[in-house]
Amino acid sequence: MVQLESLQAAKESGNYDDVIDQIPYAKLLGVVMREDSEGQPIFELPFSDHNIGNVHLPALHGGAIGGFLENAALLHLVWARESNDVPRTIDFSLDFLRSGKAQSLYARCDITKQGKRVANVRMTAWQEDERKPIAVARAHFLLS
């Protein structure tokens, strides 16, 4: 899925756009990946009209939030493992805690457990305040 050369180049430059470009749906959503001050990946979904679910509120589409988090977890795994293998989602469980406003959405992931075949990843999404997540999710990925 992701070419190792572009991942290594991204790690050196801090610009992950070429990596995102290799995942069409992540590109369509507009996912942005960078590293925080501690060198950990942080993901952003800049606000865009095409990610709106409820035009009256307006609110982000729940599916777009889920798609964003799942792609964040995939990218986090690719980043952490530096492997050409394509992690495949086995299951994905998403809890919506607050409605997503028409603003940028941020996410961080945590690899809870990485085994030989399966990884468990937790995801947290927030907007204004990281301590007030709007959604949390966990997923299992098949690594080989």
Next chain:
Amino acid sequence: MQNLPLPVLNPALFNDVARWFCQIPHSATMGLEFVNGERSRATLRLPYNTALVGNPRTGVLNGGVMTSLIDTTSALAVFSMLEEREAIATLDLRIDYLRGATPGQPVYCTAECYRLGRQIAFTRATAYQEGNDQPIAHGVATFMRESSQAQLGSKQGA
């Protein structure tokens, strides 16, 4: 009852919400299409689109696309059982990915609202493709009813 289908409870409401669900920006971006509705059930179709691919080498759709499809179809299944317009919000959604979607073919999703409580609605959904009995994904979700006072549907002013 599951074998003896009834029409949706309020066809005017259901049709309006179904149309609206396919027009909302994120659904329109994906190209969601309404297929069918009956009491407690709804079916939507997602035509194949290379912009929704997760892995360009295989052409298999991204899992996040399935999340959107299942979330939207499940919400619509809840509306097939409602008498009056109300806002609902997804509380949680769990998806099991059973196989990769075959590239080039549309994906259908049928959702069933198997329990409509006073406050919470429970749904289960299956995503599948024509000509293959093995589903692509299963999803279960819960929805909070009357989640907000916000207006819902296409007929009311923004």
